[in-house]
Amino acid sequence: MxxxxxxxxxxxxxxxWNPERHYDAVIGQKRREAMFAEVDLHGMNELVDRGEDFRATIYDWAEKYPHWRDEIRMWHDNWIKLARxxxxxxxxxxxxxxxxxxxxxxxxxxxxxxxxxxxxxxxxxxxxxxxxxxxxxxxxxxxxxxxxxxxxxxxxxxxxxxxxxxxxxxxxxxxxxxxxxxxxxxxxxxxxxxxxxxxxxxxxxx
The missing domain is CATH 3.40.50.1000 (HAD superfamily/HAD-like)
Structure with missing residues (x-):
């Protein structure tokens, strides 16, 4: 054809595109696994992919999980390190x-x-x-x-x-x-x- x-x-x-790899390097595999088990980060990212505001979506998500706030914000602040x-x-x-x-x-x-x-x-x-x-x-x-x-x-x-x-x-x-x-x-x-x-x-x- x-x-x-x-x-x-x-x-x-x-x-x-491997966010898990970056988080493993920054916070360690054990903590990363705990965070990803609790927080639907890929679901959060899907909202961005659907056209929601990049920073606002991630920062709002971070406020839902204050004990993971800094780590979730990395998804925006260090984004290029997730995509390389x-x-x-x-x-x-x-x-x-x-x-x-x-x-x-x-x-x-x-x-x-x-x-x-x-x-x-x-x-x-x-x-x-x-x-x-x-x-x-x-x-x-x-x-x-x-x-x-x-x-x-x-x-x-x-x-x-x-x-x-x-x-x-x-x-x-x-x-x-x-x-x-x-x-x-x-x-x-x-x-x-x-x-x-x-x-x-x-x-x-x-």
């Missing part, structure tokens, strides 16, 4: 596709404020032809509506889109709309898929 548009997820496809490093091979694939003339877009669950921080730190996030950011759209994957909104904006039929994401439920939702999906398990597998689709040569996909 023809691929006319490649869409990248960002977290754990282009940038590692860049996955360099994936970044090279993004740039190789664009150099080859392949349209490349992004579809990501990301807050408006947190994306602004990420974009300042990772300039390659400005290199997409079009970016579909959940916080701006006020929809998150795997809601079918976000894929429909992308189809309306992207200029390509669903069947001609190849989408890479690290979460199986997001790929399943895309494929249910007729997209071609790639469950991202690492950059080499993604490189191999792009070569198999004829979008890059083996030398370009290194």
């Amino acid at each position: 023809t691929v006319d548009l490649v869409i990248f997820d960002i977290g754990n496809v282009l940038i590692e 490093p860049a996955i360099d091979h994936s970044v090279r694939l993004l740039r190789a596709l664009r150099a080859h003339g392949v349209p490349v877009q992004a579809l990501t669950n990301f807050g408006i404020g947190s994306f602004a921080v990420a974009e300042a730190h990772y300039p390659f996030l400005k290199e997409f032809d079009l970016r579909h950011i959940s916080g701006e759209m006020r929809l998150i994957k795997p809601d079918p509506q976000i894929y429909a909104a992308v189809e309306a904006r992207c200029g390509f039929p669903a069947s001609n889109i190849l989408f890479a994401d690290d979460r199986a439920e997001n790929i399943a939702a895309a494929e249910a709309r007729g997209w071609q999906g790639h469950l991202f398990g690492g950059p080499q597998g993604w490189a191999d898929r792009l070569v198999a689709e004829g979008l890059l040569s083996p030398a370009e996909a290194v």
Whole structure:
């Protein structure tokens, strides 16, 4: 099947996203496990991804758990340390596709404020032809509506889109709309898929 548009997820496809790892380094694994068991930090982050204010959401959440206040605020204050490093091979694939003339877009669950921080730190996030950011759209994957909104904006039929994401439920939702999906398990597998689709040569996909 023809691929006319490649869409990248960002977290754990282009940038590692592992808050637990950062907290383990800062407060220790035992305390981190206790905090994450008590506080739904990923649920908090989902509110940001849905378009709620980055700082206000996290600081308000911190006030609900005063004994974890400083640690929860780190989610905002040290956010870039939660989202690192860049996955360099994936970044090279993004740039190789664009150099080859392949349209490349992004579809990501990301807050408006947190994306602004990420974009300042990772300039390659400005290199997409079009970016579909959940916080701006006020929809998150795997809601079918976000894929429909992308189809309306992207200029390509669903069947001609190849989408890479690290979460199986997001790929399943895309494929249910007729997209071609790639469950991202690492950059080499993604490189191999792009070569198999004829979008890059083996030398370009290194």
